[in-house]
Amino acid sequence: MSGDLPVSTSATTVAGVPRAGGAGRLGAHTVSRVGFGAMQLPRLHGDRGAAVALLRRLLELGVDHVDTAQFYGAGLVNELIGEALRPEDGVLIVSKVGAEPDPAGPHPLRAAQRPEQLRAGVEANLRTLGVEQVPVVNLRRMDTGPGLRAQGDQLVALDDQLAELTALRDEGKIGAVGLSNVTLEALRQALPVGLACVQNAYSLVARADEEMLALCAAEDIAWVPYFPLGSAFPGLPKVTDEPAVRAAAEELGATPAQVGLAWLLRHDPHVLLIPGTANAAHLEANVAAGALALSEAALTALDAVPTRSGPVTGA
Numbered sequence: 001m002s003g004d005l006p007v008s009t010s011a012t013t014v015a016g017v018p019r020a021g022g023a024g025r026l027g028a029h030t031v032s033r034v035g036f037g038a039m040q041l042p043r044l045h046g047d048r049g050a051a052v053a054l055l056r057r058l059l060e061l062g063v064d065h066v067d068t069a070q071f072y073g074a075g076l077v078n079e080l081i082g083e084a085l086r087p088e089d090g091v092l093i094v095s096k097v098g099a100e101p102d103p104a105g106p107h108p109l110r111a112a113q114r115p116e117q118l119r120a121g122v123e124a125n126l127r128t129l130g131v132e133q134v135p136v137v138n139l140r141r142m143d144t145g146p147g148l149r150a151q152g153d154q155l156v157a158l159d160d161q162l163a164e165l166t167a168l169r170d171e172g173k174i175g176a177v178g179l180s181n182v183t184l185e186a187l188r189q190a191l192p193v194g195l196a197c198v199q200n201a202y203s204l205v206a207r208a209d210e211e212m213l214a215l216c217a218a219e220d221i222a223w224v225p226y227f228p229l230g231s232a233f234p235g236l237p238k239v240t241d242e243p244a245v246r247a248a249a250e251e252l253g254a255t256p257a258q259v260g261l262a263w264l265l266r267h268d269p270h271v272l273l274i275p276g277t278a279n280a281a282h283l284e285a286n287v288a289a290g291a292l293a294l295s296e297a298a299l300t301a302l303d304a305v306p307t308r309s310g311p312v313t314g315a
Contacts, residue, residue: 033290034273038072045076055081067095094135111151136177138177179199182200187215202223203227205305254288
């Protein structure tokens with residue numbers, strides 16, 4: 001794979017498959033609005049063939065946007081992606097830096113926020129993905145929770161981090177910069193850099209970042225929510241438990257999870273999805289959510305569901 005992707009049309013992927021969820025934009029790239037989050041692939045660590053087959057299945061389903069990180073499976077996920085996906089497949093790989101594995105620590109990850117650690121993270125991504133450029137790299141900030149919180153020398157000014165990532169972009173090692181786990185203030189501060197995307201926790205039942213989404217839309221920045229169906233974290237209720245979601249699912253003959261994903265796609269055209277799974281059937285169900293047509297009555301009921309948490313960033 002390389003930073004220069006083959007050309008595709010707005011309606012189909014390079015493989016000639018209709019785009020899952022239709023076409024969206026991520027920086028300079030046209031991508032399918034339903035992508036794939038690779039964080040769960042380590043579940044297949046004992047069956048490398050199954051993991052590679054799952055990644056190849058993405059191409060058949062019209063998915064050409066994969067979200068990963070060097071710290072997913074301590075490099076295993078990137079290696080699988082590098083093995084499964086070829087340059088001619090035209091898949092946009094988005095990775096992130098700001099954490100690193102800590103197998104001997106109290107948590108599987110530790111903060112890696114200092115500029116030299118961000119650079120080392122990019123170099124590690126290049127090595128394990130087997131590429132000369134990572135098309136998009138997100139900076140995972142850790143000044144808010146839940147999840148990992150930066151402390152001590154890991155409390156680094158955002159401007160210093162952005163300066164390092166901008167230098168890496170100028171060197172051609174990354175194609176574009178994004179942000180993950182950020183506040184509205186941080187997003188505004190980073191706008192002069194030129195951002196491709198923002199990844200924050202966001203779902204039908206956790207919409208406190210609506211102002212941030214509006215700013216991204218105004219600046220033509222892709223909004224890529226993690227926890228799109230809620231989470232086990234305190235303060236993040238599950239979308240699939242909502243009565244309005246269950247009612248819409250019953251009406252459409254769909255699953256509540258599909259309804260939750262379909263609502264996100266309808267909510268704003270700048271939303272791109274990266275639901276993750278290690279199961280082929282679940283992958284197909286997630287992709288099918290991109291074609292789910294919500295009735296006006298269902299959409300009205302879903303829009304009326306109140307947000308149940310404050311701004312939540314972490315994961």
